Amino acid sequence: MYLEHWQLASKPFEPTTSGGFYYASESHQGALLKLRYALENGRGAALVAGPSGVGKTLLVHRLLAQLPDTVRPIVHVIYPQMSSRELLAYLASRLDPGTEPTTVTPSIDQSWLRIESALATAAERGERPIVVIDEAHLLEDNGTLETIRLLLNLQRNDTPLLTLLLIGQSALLSTLGRTPRLEERLDISALVDPLSADETHSYVQHRLAHAGATRPLFTEDAVDTLHQLSHGVARRINRLGDLALLVGYANGARVVDPSLVQSVASELAFARAA
Template sequence: MYQSYWNLQSGPFEEKMEATFFYESHPHQAGLLKLQYLIENSKGAGLLVGGSGIGKSYLCHVLKSQLADVNQPFVHLVFPQLSPIELISYLAVELGAEEANIEPSAPGKDRIIRALHRQLLLLCEQGRKPVIVIDEAHLIVDQRIFETLHQLLNFQQTSEIDFTLLLVGDQLLLSHLQRSAQLDDRIAVRCLLKPFSIEDTRGYVEHRLEVAGRNEPIFEEDGFQTLFELTQGNPRKINRLCDLALLVGYADELPLISSDILGAVAEELVTSIPD
């Protein structure tokens, strides 16, 4: 709606998984390098932890876009609240096993495990090193899932099979892993994704605007300090606040977005409107 007013070619603050909008902040770039190291050096299992809206799933998407073909398939499970047999079945199919031969409701867990094992062997015979991402892993309530993931890693103990397992979630995931000491012990690389600094907050906003086609300032100088204070450097909060601020600026025909406008928009975002 406001794109033409601000001379933008696309929405700069939309919640899209487009790698071109990735801003190489220090915490996000450091996390990406760690994950690349995990995969490219066959370290086995890794952990990516961070608060809500900090960019964990987005970082996984950027990671996928930068990996070589040898690291395909890239399986990204975003709904991990499954039973152990459902998890094994899902992974087997996503890795390329014939879905018709896998029926999680039917008896024969050993048959599904063999199907998964055969598929991993086939991929590795083809020279591939697949990546399995379990996103929102802090939502797993069945502790048997963590035991199943530990057993899955046991496939790596043979030289024929090579894949990477990445667990992604918020801080609650750490306590889950403490109750699964064997799996926790197999985590080779750990990444803690932190919010932006004030410098990265400004860089993030300017980068997104530039990618969207705007090379001239939209926010007044003191607006970035206010933006950082209001969002605490959380990318999702920054996106929502900036998106609505640009809409208000368009509606009011403002030349720039001031600190006062950001404050008013932030208050509108958190204020309940009575019936």
């Protein structure tokens, strides 16, 4: 809607890291390096934690796209609030998709045997499955952390047959602190932080440039305001930046200034309150 007004080829603040929109902050690059090491070297479990909206899931998607073909299958659990029986049945169906589906949830023993068989077959093919669990800080609520830990007992020659990757908000660190038997099995812990003030400026410039901007569209003070209001959280920066461009287009603005960012943030706050 506003692309022609701002002379852009695409929207700069879409929630994606594809096509060159990925911004390599220091925190993201450090986490990416650690996680790639864990996955490519057959470690049993790794963790990535940080506040909501800092790009943990996008980072993991980018990581998985870079892995060799031997790291497969990749099972992504996006709804962890399942019972142990449901979770194991889900994992079994994804690790061993050849079995005919059934409307009856198999027993824990049945799913466990199926998982063991699937992992053994993958090992014989030289493959290493990855189980990615999003929103892992919710696992404690359902009492499934112990089930997750037991998956790491599936080994061959003292090497786990899969890699478990937990993604969660900062509360996940406290959760694991209360589950020492799982915490001690984690080989890598990577923390993703919000962007610093300087990184927010670089982030906005990078996004705008990749979207085709040929001139500054946000004043320096406007980006400072973006950082203050978003606390460096990329998701909030994207939302505020996108709406600022939209409202600026509607108002015929030639540049986004601090007052425009403030007004957009006030509208969002009013909408949430309503």
